[in-house]
Amino acid sequence: MLSGLTVFLPAHNEEGNIEGVVNGFVRELPGVADRYEIIIINDGSTDRTGEIADRLASSLPRVRVVHHTTNLGYGAAVNSGIRSAAEPYVLLCDGDGQFDPSDANLLASRIQDHDVVVGRRRHRADNIVRRLNGKSWTLLMRLLFRIRISDIDCGFKLFRRDILDAMELRATGAMVTAELMARLASRGARICEVDVRHLPRPTGEQSGSSAKVVFRAFRELFLLHADLKHTTRLQR
Numbered sequence: 251m252l253s254g255l256t257v258f259l260p261a262h263n264e265e266g267n268i269e270g271v272v273n274g275f276v277r278e279l280p281g282v283a284d285r286y287e288i289i290i291i292n293d294g295s296t297d298r299t300g301e302i303a304d305r306l307a308s309s310l311p312r313v314r315v316v317h318h319t320t321n322l323g324y325g326a327a328v329n330s331g332i333r334s335a336a337e338p339y340v341l342l343c344d345g346d347g348q349f350d351p352s353d354a355n356l357l358a359s360r361i362q363d364h365d366v367v368v369g370r371r372r373h374r375a376d377n378i379v380r381r382l383n384g385k386s387w388t389l390l391m392r393l394l395f396r397i398r399i400s401d402i403d404c405g406f407k408l409f410r411r412d413i414l415d416a417m418e419l420r421a422t423g424a425m426v427t428a429e430l431m432a433r434l435a436s437r438g439a440r441i442c443e444v445d446v447r448h449l450p451r452p453t454g455e456q457s458g459s460s461a462k463v464v465f466r467a468f469r470e471l472f473l474l475h476a477d478l479k480h481t482t483r484l485q486r
């Protein structure tokens with residue numbers, strides 16, 4: 251059992267999914283941590299996500315909400331979740347219903363010997379375009395940053411909070427989890443992967459393959475590469 255766990259759920263227009271995700275964690279977390287909190291990061295949703303999140307927070311004492319008044323991007327939502335976490339362990343889980351809350355136990359069982367435990371989607375329940383994009387992205391990240399992770403953009407990761415406290419993340423888009431891994435790896439963090447289930451999206455549409463999201467991710471990728479090279483030179 252973990253002493254305390256913050257689960258944060260980035261959510262943008264997830265009115266059909268967020269309640270099921272929260273209820274799943276409410277069922278599972280008493281078996282994972284002595285204390286827990288669930289934070290919904292409503293990233294400027296234009297549907298009923300914010301309304302549903304507020305209702306859940308008012309009826310469930312361990313649930314709270316952070317609202318972005320406008321859509322700031324996935325990276326900004328992840329940043330808000332990290333900064334809002336109050337417990338010594340922090341679990342990132344996308345709010346789209348594609349991860350099984352019961353798999354939190356799998357990650358928790360490995361965190362005592364590591365700084366980060368990364369979910370690895372055993373059978374990715376996405377269309378072929380997203381699967382190919384994911385493999386290409388992971389390969390590029392491994393080549394540029396020498397990160398030995400096979401599913402780098404998986405939205406199901408468990409961290410020790412103390413390794414995140416001084417972390418300055420610059421990505422505001424989908425690049426953020428790759429940036430997290432690159433910065434942690436450059437600092438010698440102990441990272442392992444655990445197979446997790448990946449479920450079909452219950453409702454709604456994914457935005458990760460849109461041209462705008464992809465363009466921003468590549469722009470942030472090359473900015474990160476330049477930044478880490480500069481940091482490495484300064485440390486020599």
